[in-house]
Amino acid sequence: MCMLLLGMLLSFSVYAQDAKPKASPAATATGKIGDATVTVNYSSPSVKDRNIWGGLVPYGQVWRSGANEATTVTFDKDVMVEGQKLAAGTYSFYTLPSEEDWTVIFNKKAKQWGTQYDEKEDALRVKVTPRKSGQMNERLKYDVTEDGLLLSWENMEVPVKITASK
Structure with missing residues (x-):
């Protein structure tokens, strides 16, 4: 009995040591915009010395705006x-980046792998203007601010103006 217990403990220990951190770990950003609570769930890839904009994330193609499963944005009130x-x-959150402006897409199909995008399921598309970030962001991150949603990665920020619904 003792040997069985010892064997189980050792196998759990070896298994735990083999577990590697995810390359794009799950992350959440949440906050209030007016009286609406906004929550963003996403996987956060790293730059890792890669060319991001126009490279890893090609211009002119819909991007899942994260890694792995589709990034989702939840609003508890109309906005x-x-x-x-x-x-x-x-909603699943996609973007269509270009060098000048980006199309931000809120898609009605929230639970999906990030590459399963279907334009027919779009609830809303809006244009936004990216800007140079004040700092280098090794990991993709989202922030919910009083002005809306902010996507930051590498040397770029993409602000999306969100206000309480009238």
């Missing part, structure tokens, strides 16, 4: 995104 109404709910 205005760049002046357009978006109903409360959970």
